[in-house]
Amino acid sequence: MRIEELDTPALVINLDALEENLKRYHGYFEKHGIGFRPHIKTHKTLAVAHMQLKYGAIGLTCQKLGEAEVLAAGGIQTDLLVPYNVMGARKLDRLTALAKRLPVTLAPDSEFTVRGLSEATASEGVSIGILIEVEMGFERTGVPTPREATELAKLVHDLPGLELRGFMGFPTPPDSRPIIQETIDLFDRAGLPRDVVSGGGTPHALDAHEIPELTEYRAGEYPVGGAMHLAEGRHTLEQCALRVITTVVSRPTRERMFLDAGSKALSASIYKTERGDSMGHIVEYPDALIGIASEEHGHVDISRCAVKPEIGERVQVLPVHPCPCVNEHDVMVAARNGMVEATWPVHARGRIR
Numbered sequence: 001m002r003i004e005e006l007d008t009p010a011l012v013i014n015l016d017a018l019e020e021n022l023k024r025y026h027g028y029f030e031k032h033g034i035g036f037r038p039h040i041k042t043h044k045t046l047a048v049a050h051m052q053l054k055y056g057a058i059g060l061t062c063q064k065l066g067e068a069e070v071l072a073a074g075g076i077q078t079d080l081l082v083p084y085n086v087m088g089a090r091k092l093d094r095l096t097a098l099a100k101r102l103p104v105t106l107a108p109d110s111e112f113t114v115r116g117l118s119e120a121t122a123s124e125g126v127s128i129g130i131l132i133e134v135e136m137g138f139e140r141t142g143v144p145t146p147r148e149a150t151e152l153a154k155l156v157h158d159l160p161g162l163e164l165r166g167f168m169g170f171p172t173p174p175d176s177r178p179i180i181q182e183t184i185d186l187f188d189r190a191g192l193p194r195d196v197v198s199g200g201g202t203p204h205a206l207d208a209h210e211i212p213e214l215t216e217y218r219a220g221e222y223p224v225g226g227a228m229h230l231a232e233g234r235h236t237l238e239q240c241a242l243r244v245i246t247t248v249v250s251r252p253t254r255e256r257m258f259l260d261a262g263s264k265a266l267s268a269s270i271y272k273t274e275r276g277d278s279m280g281h282i283v284e285y286p287d288a289l290i291g292i293a294s295e296e297h298g299h300v301d302i303s304r305c306a307v308k309p310e311i312g313e314r315v316q317v318l319p320v321h322p323c324p325c326v327n328e329h330d331v332m333v334a335a336r337n338g339m340v341e342a343t344w345p346v347h348a349r350g351r352i353r
């Protein structure tokens with residue numbers, strides 16, 4: 001089937017672009033001797049996870065336990081990092097069950113989380129790896145200072161059921177290096193293991209070698225790109241593998257048209273362009289702005305487009321943030337040269353627990 005025959009809105013992934021991005025990024029990490037552990041929260045799809053392993057990933061990262069369970073049930077045999085504070089009896093039961101199937105590492109940032117993990121794993125007779133999450137100066141999760149992170153690491157080292165493996169941060173642009181170096185120094189002085197020093201984030205993935213202390217790296221969006229990556233020059237238009245194919249369903253004036261893709265097909269993420277905010281980049285009409293999206297309509301300002309799209313015309317939209325966009329879809333259509341090669345279920349869609 002040709003992609004023109006797909007009903008819209010449809011989430012389509014271009015296989016040539018996907019493979020090129022996998023080659024480019026995995027090749028970079030191999031060249032620099034840094035273990036690459038892709039984050040599956042972006043694609044949530046077993047087929048892509050298998051490809052990432054085939055292209056040399058040392059393991060995979062999942063944001064939520066539910067995503068890790070989907071990988072385990074889908075036959076993925078690798079060790080998994082879940083960089084999240086997992087807590088509460090229900091999740092801890094699921095975590096110990098998962099740890100009986102695959103090696104799992106978590107990234108807590110508090111004594112509360114660490115003690116809960118230790119009680120659960122020790123009572124089930126399983127062991128999990130631990131990376132302490134250290135805050136890199138972006139006011140995100142993570143122990144706020146290297147000194148406090150080292151104190152938490154000492155506790156982990158002493159508790160049963162937990163194997164201290166090192167620490168991680170997110171994001172880790174080159175200027176986060178001093179925090180990483182200070183943490184390494186404090187771990188070493190305390191005699192704590194730190195085989196893993198893990199950085200993350202697509203924007204600075206190809207700068208990871210500027211922090212030679214990193215042993216591992218996590219990135220999620222690199223295989224597909226998106227409107228932000230295009231705008232910031234990390235992916236060319238051809239390298240933006242993920243597109244929502246959508247139909248112009250209304251064009252009440254020469255300034256305004258509506259797509260059959262709203263926030264339930266594109267996600268509600270917005271990015272700033274020189275001309276104003278937009279909820280995606282329309283490939284065929286780059287001067288158009290998706291100013292707002294109601295649930296099932298994309299509201300598009302076409303006043304700057306010299307040629308106006310016609311009702312019934314199909315256009316391709318690069319989502320701003322591929323991760324929530326994928327989470328809106330049951331399936332992802334894999335295509336090459338305009339032909340559908342496969343329809344992949346978005347297996348971990350909605351796995352937010």
Ligand SMILES: Cc1ncc(COP(=O)(O)O)c(C=O)c1O
Nearest residue numbers: 083170200201202218219220221
């Ligand atoms: C802990 C962690 N690691 C890695 C990533 C992947 O980063 P990116 O989405 O920039 O590829 C994320 C993204 O949110 C993250 O939270």
